[in-house]
Amino acid sequence: MGREPRRAVASDRPAAAPRPEAGAAVVVPGETSIPVRSDADVVLARRRGRELAATLGFGPTDLTLIATAISELTRNIVLYAERGQIVLKGIERNGKVGIVVVARDDGPGIPNVPQALESGFSTSGGLGLGLPGVRRLTDEFDIVSEVGRGTTVTVKKWKR
Ligand SMILES: Nc1ncnc2c1ncn2[C@@H]1O[C@H](COP(=O)(O)OP(=O)(O)O)[C@@H](O)[C@H]1O
Numbered sequence: 001m002g003r004e005p006r007r008a009v010a011s012d013r014p015a016a017a018p019r020p021e022a023g024a025a026v027v028v029p030g031e032t033s034i035p036v037r038s039d040a041d042v043v044l045a046r047r048r049g050r051e052l053a054a055t056l057g058f059g060p061t062d063l064t065l066i067a068t069a070i071s072e073l074t075r076n077i078v079l080y081a082e083r084g085q086i087v088l089k090g091i092e093r094n095g096k097v098g099i100v101v102v103a104r105d106d107g108p109g110i111p112n113v114p115q116a117l118e119s120g121f122s123t124s125g126g127l128g129l130g131l132p133g134v135r136r137l138t139d140e141f142d143i144v145s146e147v148g149r150g151t152t153v154t155v156k157k158w159k160r
């Protein structure tokens with residue numbers, strides 16, 4: 001924790017180096033930002049994510065996994081932070097295409113992140129399978145949370 005999530009990778013390259021260094025993710029044009037306040041936004045974010053992933057060429061199984069991950073992250077925003085934002089974008093790294101989902105809120109934050117990632121841990125009487133499930137369903141998972149400041153979860157899934 002304490003480390004800023006690495007974002008907007010394409011724009012923090014020095015201007016003198018127009019080509020990405022090996023391993024850098026390049027942002028594919030088209031970023032969608034969805035404000036999240038209600039259950040209706042959970043449905044919308046899920047659908048938008050699925051549409052973007054379909055455009056990027058993900059297969060049916062991955063479309064479902066991506067939609068499920070977005071659903072869980074968006075639901076957590078509504079439930080624990082009341083409001084926030086989902087950002088969706090296509091990315092490319094070393095010739096591989098992927099999707100990145102950023103779920104961001106300025107809510108209460110998570111006091112013990114490792115505990116929140118354990119299967120079955122819930123402060124709301126839920127199943128406690130959301131965050132561990134999202135981690136399992138995605139290829140890259142990053143969570144930054146600070147009590148009183150908010151939570152940002154960034155996940156990536158690469159096309160196989
Ligand atoms: N965006 C968030 N803001 C604050 N706390 C969160 C957030 N997302 C998850 N949490 C905390 O992490 C716990 C585990 O989340 P999750 O795995 O989705 O299970 P569940 O939602 O079923 O409780 C939640 O019970 C909650 O305490």
Ligand SMILES: [Mg+2]
Nearest residue numbers: 072076130131
């Ligand atoms: Mg949850």
